[in-house]
Amino acid sequence: MTTDKEQYKVHKEPFYQAQGKEVVLYEAAYAARLPVMVKGPTGCGKSRFVEYMAWKLGKPLITVACNEDMTASDLVGRYLLEANGTRWLDGPLTTAARIGAICYLDEIVEARQDTTVVIHPLTDHRRTLPLDKKGELIEAHPDFQLVISYNPGYQSLMKDLKQSTKQRFTAFDFDYPEATLETQIIARETGLDEATSAKLVKIGQTARNLKGHGLDEGISTRLIVYAATLIKNGVDPKDACRMAMARPITDDSDIRATLDHAIDATFA
Amino acid sequence: MTTGIRPVTDARKRPMMHPQVQTYWHEVDCGFPPVADVFEECVYEALAVFSREQMKAYLEAARVLGKLGRGPEPMLAFLEEWPSVVTAVGADVLTPVMDFVRAMQKSPNGKAIAPFLQTLAAVARRLQSAEQLQFYIDIARDLMVRTTGSIHGHHTTFPSPGLPEFFAQAPFLAKLLSMAGVKNWVEYGIRNYGNHPERQVEYFQLKSADSRAVLQRERHGTLFADVERQLDLYLRALWCDSDTLVPYSTAFDEIRKPIPYYDKLGLRVPDVFDDAQGVAGLDRYRAVLAHMIGHRRWSKPQIADNWSPFQRMAVEFFEDCRIENLLMREYPGLRRIFLALHPKPVEDACDPETTSCLRHRLAMLSRALIDPDHGYADTDLLTFAGRFHELIAAGESSTDEIATLALSYVAKTRRQSDQLAKVHFDDTVVDYRDDNRQLWRFIEEGDEEEAFDEERRLEQNKEPQGLPPRHYHEWDYQSQTYRPDWVSLYEALHPSGNPAVIDRLLAKHAALAKRLKRLLDLLKPQDKVRIRYQEDGTELDLDVAIRSLIDFKGGATPDPRINMSHRTDGRDITVMLLLDLSESLNEKIADGSQTILELSQEAVSLLAWSIEALGDPFAIAGFHSDTRHEVRYHHIKGFSEGWDDAVKGRLAAMEAGWSTRMGAALRHAGHYLSARKADKKILLLLTDGEPADIDVADPQHLRADAKKAVEELATKGVTTFCLSLDPKADEYVRDIFGNRYEVLDRIERLPEKLPMLYMALTK
């Protein structure tokens, strides 16, 4: 069975604005094939970072968006029924281990804990993946690496990683970039001028100041990118901000009024 | 005028100066000397306003009022007040007014006619329309009808005790309230004191507390109480500030109009703002807050002693403008609000020959410094505006720099007449600016040393009853070591009270409980949970069966566990609710209606009820401390106890006192929790402040210990979550609890918030 590595390669350089030393550090982690955990709030650039690193390292990237209904078979693989018998189909984790890809499990806490334990043998010195059903033990390809992302800001106490899982990863702590950096990101990502981008970032920060006071999370970089995209396409800035930044994050009328005011005060 | 002794009974014969007035005097046919005294003057005033027809009606009404048999007052009041009434709302209101007078006369309320007429003009001037005045009369009539009658079973009817008082207060009420508000205020008085003459009088005299409270509630404009949370959010979101907002009363302080200011205790703002110049009340609050924040960010106090009052005034105007420019740089949208609210003095409105024009000059300059389109032509003004903008163009400039500019402005534009006693005030007050008290330091004044002598309560005689103490270590962050067996914790069963109290609280929140119920139902584990991979089960699990079949056909050993069965309840959560019972819980919440303790009781009752409905095992305990030698831990509900009368009784008896030694209590609660078997063990802490105790001076110490306690619990599989009622909690709560916390800004929403929080946490 051969899988085309090329289809998983990131061919075009994704735009990624580094916030600190994360690029160098990731390269070091990869060189040692250490598993990596990227922590941080929604939409702060975790996935973009991993994509960028895969491009930079020239390795294939296989991304799995985790969810509650996911089973271990969804990761590892299963038999399919065919006219004349059955056929085994590798899951994304198995594929990655075979071809030497970076396997990125996005939002891992969404998966149930009994699902996530299948990654354990891949994360220690063994670097193996047992396919119990198939009776095969895969030795991970030398290029293979496991990366997970996780948002520690979730308030639900039900959604947390097991200590035994956490202890297997090196970790990056991401947060929303500081204002000038975030402004550059918005401008480069969307082509919007710097001055308007700076205003959007400022509004984003007003919401982040309310974290813990009625907001679980502030406005993400992703939402700011949305607003910038709308403005770039000719939408009135105030409307764009309301639609892409204020409305999505809250139903609390006091907070909405405050964010609306921040929008009006910023775009006079 | 005639002199000599006036025959008291014979005022009808009083000669008037003008023959026409004499004719009128005969027409009104009045024998009261006090009326005769003022009649001529009233007529002159009336003639200036009235047509002939109206004059006739005026005199006729006066005549009627003189014949009611109620002395001279009604007629006097009418003659004097009516011309003003007509000027304010037109002459058509005469009919309803006289109808109402007749109605009062027919009822036992004749004594209220004079008060009614005496304040009528003041009320009319406020209301400014005939419809509004009609509304006012309707309200008064309603009050009269519903409060006149037999009291305590007497057969005779009594006049309305509140009616004359109402008339006396009416101008004041009309000033503060819309007529709809007046109606609501009156309604409250009738409903609550309709049968209680003394209290009714007090209410309508605005003497009783609830009377004032209802008045406050009904005031027109934007009430501070209604927008407090929004203002708080505004400060946090736009200015990264979380200072306390303290409203001051504007209703009862007529002469000394308070001005916003800030001090150690917080930002002081009026309790209500009407819309003004097209700016909504809420935005006026925002302007006031932004201005004060600007001072706090950019102003540096100046030594006041060496400067004259004029110089200080100029420095204040310049500095106010500097910070406003910086504020508008930050949020350009503020410009609209500032410019709408800032007066725009007319350039030559002040005559320097007769009047002190300094204020006027400075107000114009102030306008010019924030408004590029000011349109003034004065050369000094233009020069200084130019220099001002040069200073701030490069950066923020500074209070020192701007003060120097202000002083040279005063020197350049000084006039002899600035010293005159007559000061031009029109259009010079910028009402969103604070009183600038923070801008000045006076050298003579000594620093007030505040003595922090904590009074230690001498309740030592009360020996704690119950179990012998348990000793806990405490973390010393200075040396990074534990102090072994440092704290003595006494656990005891909480004394019991009346469980019916709690049932009443729950009944009070019946509507909320209903809403919670719906949410709880969603959260409740589906009665049936599928358990897959069973060799013996109640039904075939098709997915698994097919997979096994595939395995079988593929030559692999099939999984025999192809059945599934059902089980009820999939939640495996155990929770301990730990309550801070320190002294501060006895404080009343902002609206003064309840203590924090009472609110906590309600909240805990609702939470307990909710958790009971979910079926999660839970326990409740409270704690407080009086030095490390005595941490009291009150058992309120154990895991094995039901949500029953014994538990409710203890909850009802809850009392607050002493301090908050959090670490020891957390460790003790945690040791119970870690002994439980459950997937998730949650320690939910409800507190209104930071850890503190009277034997610890360093505020960091108990914080660091609490943080350590939370970490210890985490290693034992216990997750700690803190709900804080302290608006200042941001400073420390994250340190202690990481991101497992929430600060409740509106404490009155606690009863709703606590159960909701629990549901959100365990979703």
Ligand SMILES: Nc1ncnc2c1ncn2[C@@H]1O[C@H](COP(=O)(O)OP(=O)(O)O)[C@@H](O)[C@H]1O
């Ligand atoms: N450092 C960054 N460089 C470039 N783009 C970024 C960066 N951070 C955030 N973004 C933008 O924000 C969006 C959301 O980021 P993403 O990586 O999807 O968030 P996350 O995975 O953390 O939820 C990206 O699509 C990109 O437009």
Ligand SMILES: [Mg+2]
């Ligand atoms: Mg306290």
